[in-house]
Amino acid sequence: MADAIGLLRPRTVIGPSLRAAGEWALRFDTFLHVRIGGLVRGTCWLILDGHEPVLLREGDTFMLGNPPPYVLASTLDASPRPAAPVWAGAQDALVRIGSESEEDLYLCVGHIAFDDQNAALLTDLLPPLVTVRVDDPHGTRLAQLIDLLATEVGIAAAGGPLVQNHLAQILLVHMLRAHAGQTDRPTGWLGALNEDGIGAALRAVHADVAHPWNLKELAEISHMSRSAFAHSFKNHVGVPPLEYLIQWRMSLARDALARDTLSISELARATGYLSESAFSTAFRRVVGSSPAQFRNQARQPPRSAANGS
Incomplete structure (x- = not known):
């Protein structure tokens, strides 16, 4: 949280x-x-x-x-x-x-x-x-x-x-x-608050987002079988485990790009991607624009400020 x-x-x-x-x-x-x-x-x-x-x-x-x-x-x-x-x-x-x-x-x-x-x-x-x-x-x-x-x-x-x-x-x-x-509805990352196993997996992901996580590793952290973990995770969080991982990585990426704190290649490595192109493909799929386009747009002043109003 x-x-x-x-x-x-x-x-x-x-x-x-x-x-x-x-x-x-x-x-x-x-x-x-x-x-x-x-x-x-x-x-x-x-x-x-x-x-x-x-x-x-x-x-x-x-x-x-x-x-x-x-x-x-x-x-x-x-x-x-x-x-x-x-x-x-x-x-x-x-x-x-x-x-x-x-x-x-x-x-x-x-x-x-x-x-x-x-x-x-x-x-x-x-x-x-x-x-x-x-x-x-x-x-x-x-x-x-x-x-x-x-x-x-x-x-x-x-x-x-x-x-x-x-x-x-x-x-x-x-x-x-x-x-x-x-x-009792899925509540995203909130859904893990009262679930020890799912919560353990989420904490692991958040602690090391650059790690190449897979379903087997996350299930082991949660002390569940892969099928039980995948079902429980989606039931509580609302999306499959690896989809959540991608969404979280892209949330971190949006924040870093908006603040221009890392280059795109550095950001790719920091969020677990082996290449800038793989990161850019994932970013475009989730966000709808390339990382460079997103960063450039974030650099633009608000419309009201640009108009002097």
Whole structure:
């Protein structure tokens, strides 16, 4: 997990937090990547377009992955207003709705964005909404982290942004663990978290991506027969073992090419290919362009910057 999240290069924006009283509803537009939040106090409804409304209670946490528009509301019949101007009026990292003396809700949220090159490593694995209840095996720990995050947001202490950033990323890891334990669907590399044998094979691949791995070696690491390993791996991860290996190598390659840290021949060797041509063929099959084309495109400034807007 550390390898994958490190490759995503997460960037965290915490808050503002929401304190509210009375009847209210805010409609949020769709956004990219991940938002994590939790209720420090009170209850509210989370209404995701196309999904059944979810009542969040004190101590519950939630994670939104590339979601459609959604509403946070005190009641299901409250009329929502756009959240953007309300959020823009935050003061001291806090949005208030209603009378301060009557506040009965305290919601803490953070947005985690990833490098676009590899964001799909995670976002393709997530449903639009993951909810962890406070009485879930992971729930108490997550509620404590949300409480710590809310405390850091509410004080102007030295090193606050650094602490907030790390707490948000710890929250992300625990939410991913909770999600992997809740679902019986294939969840990519998340699917190995609760599987010792498959996890051992994945750790070996990530530790030495340049090694010429084959199915027999990976099955032996997992203490399974080749057929049992291949079936279990695909069942939990969603793709065959050697296809996963290729996808992971190409994720590393995209990251290196975008940052121009290695030549193409060096990158070929670093990702387990005996020649630049073999690497280029695999890269084109997975990514849809040659390594040189991808690197050149990554060097181009964003369109908005090029236009001066």
